[in-house]
Amino acid sequence: MDLKKQLRIATRNCGFIDPECIEDYIGVRGYEALATAITAGTPADVIDVMKKSGLRGRGGGGFPTGTKWGFAAANTADQKYVVMNADEGDPGAFMDRAVLEGDPHSTVEAMAICGYAIGASIGVVYIRAEYPLAIKRLVKAIDDARASGLLGKNILGSGFDFDIELKYGAGAFVCGEETGLIRSMEGQRGEPYTKPPFPANSGYWGKPTIVNNVETFANIPAIMVKGSDWFSSIGTEKSKGTKVFALAGKIVNVGLIEVPMGITLGEIIFEIGGGCPDGKKFKAVQTGGPSGGALTFKDVDVPIDYDNLIAKGSMMGSGGMVVMDEDNCMVDVAKFFLDFTMDETCGKCTPCRIGSKRLYELLEKITLGNGVPADLDKLKMLATTIKDTALCGLGQTMPNPVLSTMATFADEYRAHIYDKKCPSGVCANLLEIVIVPEKCIGCTLCARVCPVNCIAGKVKEVHVIDQAACIKCGACIDKCKFEAIVKQ
Amino acid sequence: MPKITSIAELKKIQGEIKAKKAAAAKDKIVVNVSLATCSIASGGKTVLAAMKDEAAKQGINNVEFMMSGCMTYCHSEPTVAVALPGKDAVLFGNLDEAGARLLVEKYLKNGEVVGKVIPINYTRVEL
Ligand SMILES: Cc1cc2nc3c(=O)[nH]c(=O)nc-3n(C[C@H](O)[C@H](O)[C@H](O)COP(=O)(O)O)c2cc1C
Ligand code: SF4
Ligand code: SF4
Ligand code: SF4
Numbered sequence: 056m057d058l059k060k061q062l063r064i065a066t067r068n069c070g071f072i073d074p075e076c077i078e079d080y081i082g083v084r085g086y087e088a089l090a091t092a093i094t095a096g097t098p099a100d101v102i103d104v105m106k107k108s109g110l111r112g113r114g115g116g117g118f119p120t121g122t123k124w125g126f127a128a129a130n131t132a133d134q135k136y137v138v139m140n141a142d143e144g145d146p147g148a149f150m151d152r153a154v155l156e157g158d159p160h161s162t163v164e165a166m167a168i169c170g171y172a173i174g175a176s177i178g179v180v181y182i183r184a185e186y187p188l189a190i191k192r193l194v195k196a197i198d199d200a201r202a203s204g205l206l207g208k209n210i211l212g213s214g215f216d217f218d219i220e221l222k223y224g225a226g227a228f229v230c231g232e233e234t235g236l237i238r239s240m241e242g243q244r245g246e247p248y249t250k251p252p253f254p255a256n257s258g259y260w261g262k263p264t265i266v267n268n269v270e271t272f273a274n275i276p277a278i279m280v281k282g283s284d285w286f287s288s289i290g291t292e293k294s295k296g297t298k299v300f301a302l303a304g305k306i307v308n309v310g311l312i313e314v315p316m317g318i319t320l321g322e323i324i325f326e327i328g329g330g331c332p333d334g335k336k337f338k339a340v341q342t343g344g345p346s347g348g349a350l351t352f353k354d355v356d357v358p359i360d361y362d363n364l365i366a367k368g369s370m371m372g373s374g375g376m377v378v379m380d381e382d383n384c385m386v387d388v389a390k391f392f393l394d395f396t397m398d399e400t401c402g403k404c405t406p407c408r409i410g411s412k413r414l415y416e417l418l419e420k421i422t423l424g425n426g427v428p429a430d431l432d433k434l435k436m437l438a439t440t441i442k443d444t445a446l447c448g449l450g451q452t453m454p455n456p457v458l459s460t461m462a463t464f465a466d467e468y469r470a471h472i473y474d475k476k477c478p479s480g481v482c483a484n485l486l487e488i489v490i491v492p493e494k495c496i497g498c499t500l501c502a503r504v505c506p507v508n509c510i511a512g513k514v515k516e517v518h519v520i521d522q523a524a525c526i527k528c529g530a531c532i533d534k535c536k537f538e539a540i541v542k543q
Numbered sequence: 544m545p546k547i548t549s550i551a552e553l554k555k556i557q558g559e560i561k562a563k564k565a566a567a568a569k570d571k572i573v574v575n576v577s578l579a580t581c582s583i584a585s586g587g588k589t590v591l592a593a594m595k596d597e598a599a600k601q602g603i604n605n606v607e608f609m610m611s612g613c614m615t616y617c618h619s620e621p622t623v624a625v626a627l628p629g630k631d632a633v634l635f636g637n638l639d640e641a642g643a644r645l646l647v648e649k650y651l652k653n654g655e656v657v658g659k660v661i662p663i664n665y666t667r668v669e670l
Contacts, residue, residue, distance in 0.1 A: 061665030082560035157612020
């Protein structure tokens with residue numbers, strides 16, 4: 056097993072330097088990229104390096120960063136803005152928090168580099184208030200950089216001014232979408248609006264605004280110091296560099312990983328992640344969180360990059376990777392994500408506001424065992440309509456978990472609807488908890504633990520569960536020492 | 544730190560910090576405790592305090608304690624990297640108060656490895 060499958064660029068300093076000490080950052084060539092850019096180069100040079108590096112946005116969309124900066128730079132305006140998107144609302148994702156808590160200065164430096172490239176003097180960080188430690192360290196980093204003359208007026212005598220302020224989000228998924236984020240920063244409701252105009256042309260207060268993700272920024276000082284050729288030599292043809300993932304769920308080595316683009320799913324799950332715990336069989340992994348889809352055990356040889364994930368009906372997303380084993384029901388998983396997006400829709404447009412609820416209800420009906428064959432067509436039709444008609448990325452991607460699980464686990468949907476069975480033993484209504492007569496020795500333990508007293512039987516005689524009364528809590532299964540009670 | 548006014552000054556300070564770090568790595572035991580939100584939640588601060596206290600008790604005074612952010616091993620928090628003078632850091636995981644004290648007594652004092660050692664599974668890009 057090759058232990059060195061990971062390559063750390065964006066997280067290069069996390070765990071190695073003291074994030075609250077600017078000297079530590081300067082000691083690892085911190086602020087050198089900014090200093091060089093503003094004293095010895097031109098904004099066009101910076102944009103050129105960014106374009107050639109092939110860096111694409113790590114916040115989900117994967118838009119080429121240099122190209123985006125080029126748009127904002129080409130605009131003439133009295134004021135432009137650089138915004139760092141630290142909203143990180145994807146459930147299970149914590150890459151951006153780790154970067155901000157472990158290496159805040161790299162993002163501060165990168166925001167200033169962006170400001171120089173596009174001609175902006177103000178940077179704004181939009182960060183969720185639920186990240187108090189990240190906020191504390193980021194604020195300290197900004198204050199220390201200012202005190203050291205690395206932010207503020209006339210930085211290093213270059214004539215370039217740049218400073219950064221923070222705006223706190225209340226933790227709404229939709230406020231991570233860049234137009235919703237801009238509205239929220241302006242003090243309005245966090246409701247997205249239609250693009251164009253794109254923020255690079257007209258964003259915060261109607262001015263050209265670059266919105267980039269935390270991880271995108273964290274890569275930039277490294278690219279500026281080591282050069283675009285170095286960066287573009289890593290990864291696949293169209294996806295350069297690395298991606299940070301938060302590996303969670305049914306996986307042995309839960310944690311943060313940073314891997315070169317093009318690594319296969321199998322390498323991530325089995326070699327880095329150590330496979331599923333307790334010898335269970337790997338079933339699927341949800342990438343892209345509530346906006347993504349499931350890759351399955353059939354996809355272990357797929358090289359992970361932006362385009363391959365989209366081709367598989369998922370997406371890179373911001374980097375959540377939730378691993379599922381044979382005990383996870385995929386209809387239930389789709390329902391879980393829909394439950395999340397149903398709560399998080401801003402409600403501005405009908406397909407998303409009402410469509411999410413109807414999608415959820417259909418999934419719930421199926422998991423309760425009330426599904427009929429026509430529901431599958433309804434699900435598909437509704438999901439596709441929402442995808443095509445919702446206003447923003449939240450609504451447009453919300454049906455992905457449904458469509459993707461329907462495509463790859465059609466047999467599970469059919470089992471719920473036609474056979475009224477949940478093959479993974481998750482959906483309570485489709486289960487029976489039964490005592491296997493051959494194994495039961497009549498110890499009475501189960502009957503004593505059953506909260507609804509639905510297990511009958513005398514000492515040393517085979518016990519029986521009254522199916523009509525059983526609430527499927529599973530307490531008896533855990534109690535039986537003879538493995539005589541099974542779900543089926 | 545005084546205000547830096549030119550790139551030359553920045554490079555000079557960078558050189559000084561690098562030299563200071565290199566000297567510390569050569570002569571001192573460097574104990575680096577991960578203190579991100581999740582490491583703190585799983586007891587990182589207790590581990591740091593216990594190690595400081597135990598080092599004092601054991602009379603080990605060539606130790607430099609530092610804190611850092613996420614070390615990426617959620618599965619083994621709290622984690623501590625210990626570099627003995629002139630040696631590469633070894634990463635210890637799943638520490639608690641007792642484990643932290645034992646680590647000082649055994650590894651810091653005698654170089655004797657105890658507890659859970661986490662294999663380093665990445666290549667780190669250094670600028
Ligand atoms: C529903 C939704 C939520 C999003 N949440 C985030 C987020 O938390 N962080 C983020 O950086 N981008 C998020 N994005 C993507 C942003 O709209 C935007 O594309 C991104 O911040 C641009 O930065 P990048 O090019 O560096 O990725 C979200 C998009 C959608 C549709
Ligand atoms: S798609 Fe959903 S989140 Fe986006 S604007 Fe419409 S209702 Fe709001
Ligand atoms: S606990 Fe198991 S062996 Fe004992 S009575 Fe119940 S089913 Fe039978
Ligand atoms: S699953 Fe719960 S309710 Fe059903 S028989 Fe067992 S203990 Fe009783």
